[in-house]
Amino acid sequence: MNGMHVSPHRLRRAARTLAEGGIVAHATEGVWGLAADAFDADAVWRVIAAKQRDVARGLIVVAADSAQLAPLVDPDAGAAWQRAVESWPGPTTWLLPARAGAPQWLTGGQPTIALRETAHALTRALCGEFGGPIVSTSANVSGRPPVDSPWRARACFGDRIDMVLGGRADTPGRASTIRNASTNETIRG
Structure with missing residues (x-):
């Protein structure tokens, strides 16, 4: 399985770290990411602080299936939601109308x-x-290139991350495409 090079034990430990409010560095489709429980404000604020990122930029939320993401989307998103769901799973991140009350940290x-x-x-x-769902944002300080290995993640973030999961990127160096689901416009290619 591409990208899957960790033991089941480490995977369970990483999930437990997230459940306990921790931050996990991990490989994603194209770059290394920092993950946190998307609904844990304290954990997400730790990610934002570690990255020195402006909260107004928002964060990417990823999940194993669209049902995990649906509670974050405006129920009236209709065609935009359908466009996104039809393209998944895949490396495309979609900007979708947020449900009223979706966390501002996201x-x-x-x-x-x-x-x-x-x-x-x-x-x-x-x-x-x-x-x-988890926040999965590139593992870098804002404005700098993402890290590309487990040891660089640890070197860059030190004790600001709680675990380095491992794995490898499917397409190293290529961040996900970001598109607006309402207009189909490409924001980041």
């Missing part, structure tokens, strides 16, 4: 939320073992 206070049903085997397994 939306950045914007009317949209960035969601992806990942095709990366390890990230899917992590979301499945954890049992819900």
Whole structure:
């Protein structure tokens, strides 16, 4: 299985780390990411602080299946939601109309939320073992290139991350495409 090069024990430990409010560095489709429980405000704020990222930019939320993401989407999203679901699983992150009350730490206070049903085997397994959606944002300090290995993740973030899961990217160096699901416009190619 591509991207899946960790033991079941480490996968369970990573899911437990997320459930306990921790941050896990892990491989994703194209780059290394920092993961946290999407609904744990304290954990997500730790990610934002570690990245030195402006909260107004919002964060990407990934899941093992679209049902884990549906509660974050405006129920009236209709065609936009359908467009996203039909493209998943895959490396495309869709900006979708956010449900009223979606956490501001995810939306950045914007009317949209960035969601992806990942095709990366390890990230899917992590979301499945954890049992819900996770923030998965590139493992880098804002404005710098993402790290590309477990040891670089540890060197860059030190004790600001609680675990390095491992794995490898499917398409190293290529971040996910971001598209607006309402307009089909490509935001990041």
